[in-house]
Amino acid sequence: MPPDAAALFGHADNLFGRRYWWNTVVASAMAAGTQAAFAVCRLGTRPLALFPMRRTVSGALESLTTPYSCLYTPLLTPGMTTDESRVVFAAFGMFCRSSAVTRLDAIPDAWPGLEALTAGARAAGLAVRPFQHFGNWHEDISGRDWTGYLAGRPGAARETVRRRLRRAERQANAGFVIHRDAPDIESGIAAFESVYARSWKEPEPFPDFNASLMRATAQAGIARLGIWSLGGQPVAAQFWIVEDGRATVLKLAHDEAFKPHSPGTVLTALMIRHLIDEEHVTGLDFGRGDDPYKQGWVGFRRQCIGLMLFNPLRPSGLLGLARHTIGRLRASLRR
Numbered sequence: 001m002p003p004d005a006a007a008l009f010g011h012a013d014n015l016f017g018r019r020y021w022w023n024t025v026v027a028s029a030m031a032a033g034t035q036a037a038f039a040v041c042r043l044g045t046r047p048l049a050l051f052p053m054r055r056t057v058s059g060a061l062e063s064l065t066t067p068y069s070c071l072y073t074p075l076l077t078p079g080m081t082t083d084e085s086r087v088v089f090a091a092f093g094m095f096c097r098s099s100a101v102t103r104l105d106a107i108p109d110a111w112p113g114l115e116a117l118t119a120g121a122r123a124a125g126l127a128v129r130p131f132q133h134f135g136n137w138h139e140d141i142s143g144r145d146w147t148g149y150l151a152g153r154p155g156a157a158r159e160t161v162r163r164r165l166r167r168a169e170r171q172a173n174a175g176f177v178i179h180r181d182a183p184d185i186e187s188g189i190a191a192f193e194s195v196y197a198r199s200w201k202e203p204e205p206f207p208d209f210n211a212s213l214m215r216a217t218a219q220a221g222i223a224r225l226g227i228w229s230l231g232g233q234p235v236a237a238q239f240w241i242v243e244d245g246r247a248t249v250l251k252l253a254h255d256e257a258f259k260p261h262s263p264g265t266v267l268t269a270l271m272i273r274h275l276i277d278e279e280h281v282t283g284l285d286f287g288r289g290d291d292p293y294k295q296g297w298v299g300f301r302r303q304c305i306g307l308m309l310f311n312p313l314r315p316s317g318l319l320g321l322a323r324h325t326i327g328r329l330r331a332s333l334r335r
Contacts, residue, residue: 005040008050008075015241016071020216022052022064028209029066033057036064041091049088050075061099065106067205068213068250070136070287071304072106073113085113089120096309097124100317105133105306118307127310127321132303135290139298142282146273157296161269168266175229176270185218188225191234199253210239210251217241224275228267236263238271247275248285268297
């Protein structure tokens with residue numbers, strides 16, 4: 001990575017654009033045969049944008065996203081003019097012409113660059129087809145303490161949290177700890193993996209990714225790895241990060257054998273209470289997905305979308321476009 005292009009990582013405003021995120025993805029979340037391709041757009045010698053991409057075994061282009069990515073946008077030089085933005089996305093569209101099909105996903109539908117990206121792809125002769133990817137549940141909790149936050153939950157959820165938290169706090173053999181620093185994170189990782197192995201969750205597609213990201217974020221000072229134990233045995237684990245006052249949960253699991261103790265609810269309540277009252281976070285984010293339980297903890301949803309870019313001048317691109325169009329037509333007819 002040329003140093004001047006690598007400087008664009010410094011403009012990232014969240015975990016999913018920082019260099020240690022991409023280092024972790026490339027090291028621990030690449031399917032066999034795929035290759036990272038960080039596309040740099042320059043105006044003269046000046047790097048304006050960096051698009052983290054990958055090429056698949058078949059040669060198709062995709063955004064360098066993973067099952068763990070909560071959002072994806074290119075890294076852009078701040079303060080670009082409208083003309084510079086047009087040049088950047090037109091150049092990216094031309095870059096994507098090298099592939100019959102390009103897939104981009106995990107893009108917030110309110111991202112300001114979305115219109116320019118779409119226009120640039122179309123100007124390059126690509127057919128652009130958006131799709132719904134996943135929902136993201138979140139809430140701004142500025143100015144609230146734990147009591148105020150809990151009072152804002154739906155009635156049934158609020159009473160469930162209060163009841164289960166009181167019961168948990170009466171258990172003499174219960175323990176709650178947050179691992180956050182690099183020297184301390186390894187014991188937290190061991191507890192997390194122990195819980196995950198005994199949880200309801202399917203095995204990870206990239207088994208080394210979670211631990212690698214925990215180490216990287218602990219080094220950066222943003223990791224919060226919470227563990228709830230009963231009788232000295234970890235029974236629930238949650239991996240959060242805290243950046244610029246916003247707390248995001250990236251991974252959680254609990255031991256099904258302890259389900260009568262509601263370990264997931266208890267640990268979520270303990271983590272949020274700590275994050276609000278001790279770290280004074282101003283926002284909660286429950287990452288990717290519309291899991292029903294999230295609506296009990298936060299009250300607002302935003303959409304992340306994807307874009308399929310088809311090159312109709314390539315046979316497989318034209319075929320992909322036809323299949324996509326027929327699939328959407330069938331879905332419309334079913335509705």
